[in-house]
Structures are given as C-alpha cells and as structure tokens.
Amino acid sequence: MTSLIACQGNQKESLFVPLRPALLLGKREPAAMAMQPLKVYADRRSQPSRAIIIFCRANRIDFDEVTVDLFKAQHLTPEFKSKINPMGQVPAIVDGRFKLFESHAILRYLASVFPGVPDHWYPADLFTRAKIESILDWHHSNLRRGAVTFVLNTVLGPSLGLPTSPEAAKEGEKLLVRSLRTIEYVWLKGDAKFLNGNPQPSIADLSLVCEIMQLEFVGDDRRDRILGPHEKIRTWIENVKKATSPHFEEVHELVFKVKAQLSSAPHLKTASKL
Amino acid sequence: MTSLIACQGNQKESLFVPLRPALLLGKREPAAMAMQPLKVYADRRSQPSRAIIIFCRANRIDFDEVTVDLFKAQHLTPEFKSKINPMGQVPAIVDGRFKLFESHAILRYLASVFPGVPDHWYPADLFTRAKIESILDWHHSNLRRGAVTFVLNTVLGPSLGLPTSPEAAKEGEKLLVRSLRTIEYVWLKGDAKFLNGNPQPSIADLSLVCEIMQLEFVGDDRRDRILGPHEKIRTWIENVKKATSPHFEEVHELVFKVKAQLSSAPHLKTASKL
Numbered sequence: 001m002t003s004l005i006a007c008q009g010n011q012k013e014s015l016f017v018p019l020r021p022a023l024l025l026g027k028r029e030p031a032a033m034a035m036q037p038l039k040v041y042a043d044r045r046s047q048p049s050r051a052i053i054i055f056c057r058a059n060r061i062d063f064d065e066v067t068v069d070l071f072k073a074q075h076l077t078p079e080f081k082s083k084i085n086p087m088g089q090v091p092a093i094v095d096g097r098f099k100l101f102e103s104h105a106i107l108r109y110l111a112s113v114f115p116g117v118p119d120h121w122y123p124a125d126l127f128t129r130a131k132i133e134s135i136l137d138w139h140h141s142n143l144r145r146g147a148v149t150f151v152l153n154t155v156l157g158p159s160l161g162l163p164t165s166p167e168a169a170k171e172g173e174k175l176l177v178r179s180l181r182t183i184e185y186v187w188l189k190g191d192a193k194f195l196n197g198n199p200q201p202s203i204a205d206l207s208l209v210c211e212i213m214q215l216e217f218v219g220d221d222r223r224d225r226i227l228g229p230h231e232k233i234r235t236w237i238e239n240v241k242k243a244t245s246p247h248f249e250e251v252h253e254l255v256f257k258v259k260a261q262l263s264s265a266p267h268l269k270t271a272s273k274l
Numbered sequence: 275m276t277s278l279i280a281c282q283g284n285q286k287e288s289l290f291v292p293l294r295p296a297l298l299l300g301k302r303e304p305a306a307m308a309m310q311p312l313k314v315y316a317d318r319r320s321q322p323s324r325a326i327i328i329f330c331r332a333n334r335i336d337f338d339e340v341t342v343d344l345f346k347a348q349h350l351t352p353e354f355k356s357k358i359n360p361m362g363q364v365p366a367i368v369d370g371r372f373k374l375f376e377s378h379a380i381l382r383y384l385a386s387v388f389p390g391v392p393d394h395w396y397p398a399d400l401f402t403r404a405k406i407e408s409i410l411d412w413h414h415s416n417l418r419r420g421a422v423t424f425v426l427n428t429v430l431g432p433s434l435g436l437p438t439s440p441e442a443a444k445e446g447e448k449l450l451v452r453s454l455r456t457i458e459y460v461w462l463k464g465d466a467k468f469l470n471g472n473p474q475p476s477i478a479d480l481s482l483v484c485e486i487m488q489l490e491f492v493g494d495d496r497r498d499r500i501l502g503p504h505e506k507i508r509t510w511i512e513n514v515k516k517a518t519s520p521h522f523e524e525v526h527e528l529v530f531k532v533k534a535q536l537s538s539a540p541h542l543k544t545a546s547k548l
Binding site for chain 1 (some may be wrong): 360361372374375377378379380382383386387400401404405407408410411412414415418419454459460536
C-alpha cells in the first residue's frame with residue numbers, strides 16, 4: 001500500500017546522552033532503537049505530518065518516512081486502517097510494537113521517549129508544560145478547525161474528493177482570523193519570540209506554525225489578506241523556521257510545489273472564489 | 275462577578291503521601307497548598323467543568339468551586355476574561371499564582387502536581403500515557419464536536435443566546451454517532467472495562483463520559499435513540515460512574531434538574547424538533 005521511504009532521519013550524534021530524570025521510566029533502550037527505526041506514516045501536504053517530520057529531523061531522531069498519499073486515498077485503504085491507524089488519518093507512527101496516532105500525542109511521545117530531545121520542546125517543568133498543553137488543546141477547535149475548513153473549502157477539497165462550500169470557507173476564515181488574533185494577544189504578547197514568551201520553541205509552536213503554513217495552498221492574495229494584519233504572527237513563523245532550519249524549509253518544499261500546480265491548473269481550484 | 279462557593283473539596287487524608295518519582299519536579303509544597311486552595315471556575319452544566327470537579331472530589335484535592343453562570347453570560351464579562359480566562363470559557367483554574375484553561379490541560383496538571391493522585395488517572399508509563407493522550411486529542415474534533423453541535427442545536431442553544439439550526443443538529447448527531455462507534459470498536463474492544471482496556475479509569479474516560487452525559491439534556495427519546503445501539507458505551511459509562519461514586523452522581527445532579535426544567539418548559543426547547 002505504501003512504499004516510498006522518501007527520507008531517512010539523520011543519525012544520532014550519540015546514543016548515550018544524559019536522560020531527563022522526570023522522564024526516565026519510558027526511555028527507549030539504544031539497542032532496540034538501532035534495530036528498528038521509528039516509522040512515520042505521513043503525507044507532507046498534511047500539516048501535522050510535517051510537524052512530526054520536522055520534529056524528528058531537528059532532533060536527530062532516526063526514522064523511516066512512509067508516504068501515504070492522501071490524494072490517492074491511501075489513508076483510507078483497509079490495509080492502512082487495519083494495520084496502522086484505524087482512524088484512516090496521517091500522521092501515525094509505529095515504533096517497534098507500539099502504534100500511535102494523533103499528532104500532538106505523537107509529538108509528546110517522541111519528546112518524552114527519545115533520548116537527547118532538548119527540554120524546551122516539551123518541558124519537564126509542569127507549570128511550563130501545562131501552558132503548552134493548554135495551547136495544544138485549544139488548537140483543535142480553533143486554529144486547526146478554522147484553517148482546515150478554509151483550506152478544504154477553497155482549494156484542497158476537490159483534490160481529496162470532498163465537496164466544497166463557499167459558506168463553509170467563510171466560516172472557516174472567520175474562525176481562522178479570530179484564532180490568529182488570539183495567538184497574537186494571548187500567547188505572543190509583549191516581545192515574545194515563541195508562544196508563552198518562551199525563549200525557545202515548544203511542540204505547540206511547531207504544530208501551530210505548520211498549520212498556518214497550510215495557507216500557502218490558497219495562494220498569495222488570500223494568504224496575504226489573512227496574515228497581512230498580523231505582523232507578530234509573521235515574525236513568529238520566521239522564528240520557528242529559523243529554529244528548525246534547514247528542516248523546516250526542506251519539509252515544506254512539497255507545499256510550494258503543490259501551490260505552484262494549483263495556481264497553474266484552474267480546474268484544481270474550482271472552489272477558490274469566495 | 276462570581277461568588278458562589280458551592281462546594282468545598284474534601285480534606286486530604288494525609289499531605290505526606292509518597293510522590294511518584296517521574297513527577298517529582300513540579301509537585302506542590304504542602305504548605306502552599308494549605309494556604310491557598312485551588313480555585314475551580316466552573317458551571318456544572320458544562321461537561322468539562324464536571325470532569326474537573328469530579329476529578330478533584332474523587333482524588334481528595336482541596337478546592338473552592340466558583341460558579342460562573344453560563345446562562346447569565348458570566349464567562350463573557352470583561353472581568354472574567356481579564357482576570358481568569360481570556361478565552362471566556364469554563365472550566366479554568368487558579369492555583370496560587372498559576373492560571374490555566376482547557377480542561378484536558380487542567381486534568382493533566384492536577385494529576386501531575388497534586389500529591390496522592392493514583393497513577394491510573396494519568397500513568398507515568400509513557401506508552402500507556404501516550405495512548406491516553408491520543409484519545410484526549412481525538413476527542414476535540416470528534417466526540418466533543420459532535421455532542422456539542424447536537425446539544426446546542428437542539429435544546430441548549432436558546433438558553434445560551436445562540437442561534438440553532440436543524441441541519442447543524444443533524445450533522446452533529448452524525449459525528450456523535452460515528453464517534454460512539456469508534457470508541458466502541460477501537461478503545462472498548464473485547465471486554466474492556468475502561469478505554470484502551472485499562473483496568474482503572476484515566477482522565478480520558480472521565481472527560482469522554484462527562485461529554486456523553488450531556489445527552490441527558492436532549493431528553494430520553496433522543497438519548498435512547500443515540501445510545502440505545504451501544505451497549506458497550508452504556509456499560510462503560512456505568513463503570514466510570516461506579517469508579518467515581520458518589521461524586522459522579524452528585525456533580526451531575528444539576529444536569530438532571532436542568533433536564534427536568536427543559537422538558538416542562540416548551541419555550542426552552544423550541545429547536546428540539548429535528
């Protein structure tokens with residue numbers, strides 16, 4: 001069903017890095033890790049898939065990327081649903097005998113189980129961590145729901161065989177814009193470089209910025225209309241990009257390829273007029 | 275703005291219970307805890323509010339419950355939004371200087387920071403925990419979205435000053451039913467007593483069951499139509515109820531009072547015909 005191993009994660013510098021005391025219990029044993037690399041089932045056109053891949057690359061987690069082509073509905077095959085993810089979605093991971101889906105759960109797991117992941121991604125300090133959890137939870141019904149509704153109902157729906165609705169696109173845009181405003185005023189207030197004023201990015205920064213990058217699909221005009229008034233958001237996107245460079249740019253290459261295809265193929269954007 | 279301290283959490287049996295090694299870093303100091311009880315801002319008609327209150331009661335966490343009346347829009351006052359939760363939602367907590375919103379983040383925080391919370395609620399084992407995280411994340415865009423859309427667009431919307439739509443109610447019911455099926459076939463398969471076949475409940479069991487209890491508002495006929503075909507779900511609800519008794523029943527008393535009011539006041543259920 002899936003075959004392409006598009007990229008191999010980098011080798012670790014050392015398998016014997018110090019472990020964080022708060023997370024000792026579940027850490028993988030280096031031997032097991034070397035024998036069975038993590039498998040990441042992903043489509044880079046999916047924003048949570050990109051978050052997982054960038055996270056693995058930036059943290060030198062050795063992994064095999066297995067492309068599950070959403071445009072070919074490979075995520076909906078009985079094989080994928082029975083063997084990898086019963087929800088029929090990407091990303092999903094298989095780590096030895098352990099299977100997991102839902103991107104935030106995967107990010108938490110990777111940050112907790114793989115040695116050598118810097119603490120700032122998912123802090124051991126429970127107060128800092130709780131604030132990050134709060135953003136991750138908020139994301140689902142706000143930024144994600146707004147962005148997904150908007151993008152599916154403008155350009156991506158037809159490619160995925162989904163119906164589109166201009167009303168739904170409008171509703172999505174409203175929620176998306178409200179969410180951007182919230183991020184700016186609540187979590188990026190003052191001169192915050194990352195969410196909550198943290199000096200380095202967390203898994204919440206990565207997840208939310210990958211979501212916003214989905215706006216590339218809808219074309220420059222609409223992207224600029226939405227992001228234009230939000231300077232802090234744009235600066236924050238750049239901060240996350242820099243902190244995970246060059247992986248961020250590499251993993252987003254496919255997004256820009258698809259964007260170019262969409263803008264040169266009018267039949268692919270039949271629902272693009274709002 | 276808010277005043278009612280409707281219930282006081284039980285006193286702890288002992289403040290000096292053994293701490294779980296994996297969570298030592300952030301544990302509250304007993305002295306600070308005794309001086310400033312946790313404040314829980316909640317409305318028991320809200321399902322995530324009930325989950326937090328039941329969790330605190332079942333785990334003997336000392337807390338003051340501050341009622342924020344959603345039907346009087348107290349959650350939307352500038353005072354509540356500036357001092358407690360900028361999102362204008364319940365539940366929210368204030369724990370000394372620390373403020374937090376989003377119910378799943380609050381449940382994780384309470385389970386991690388308060389001494390004496392049994393491990394099964396939020397297991398230190400990272401594999402068991404990751405599976406629970408996966409359910410919590412899935413909940414937002416599936417069971418919660420379905421149930422909230424259905425309940426708001428049938429009976430609760432008018433009381434909250436929200437417009438209702440029969441089409442939205444139908445869409446909500448579809449997603450709700452699909453979500454119940456998923457829970458049954460993925461997480462309650464075999465003779466699972468709790469989600470993932472865990473022998474005792476986790477914060478995911480509590481959160482999801484409180485969501486389903488929201489169906490009491492829509493009346494027995496509709497509740498039975500939806501839950502009728504799902505024997506495993508009904509057994510699981512009973513298991514969570516028993517595991518948290520008598521707190522579960524006590525905290526749900528208001529739900530049954532509102533249900534009785536709704537069924538005897540036809541003007542409150544103008545949108546109830548699907």
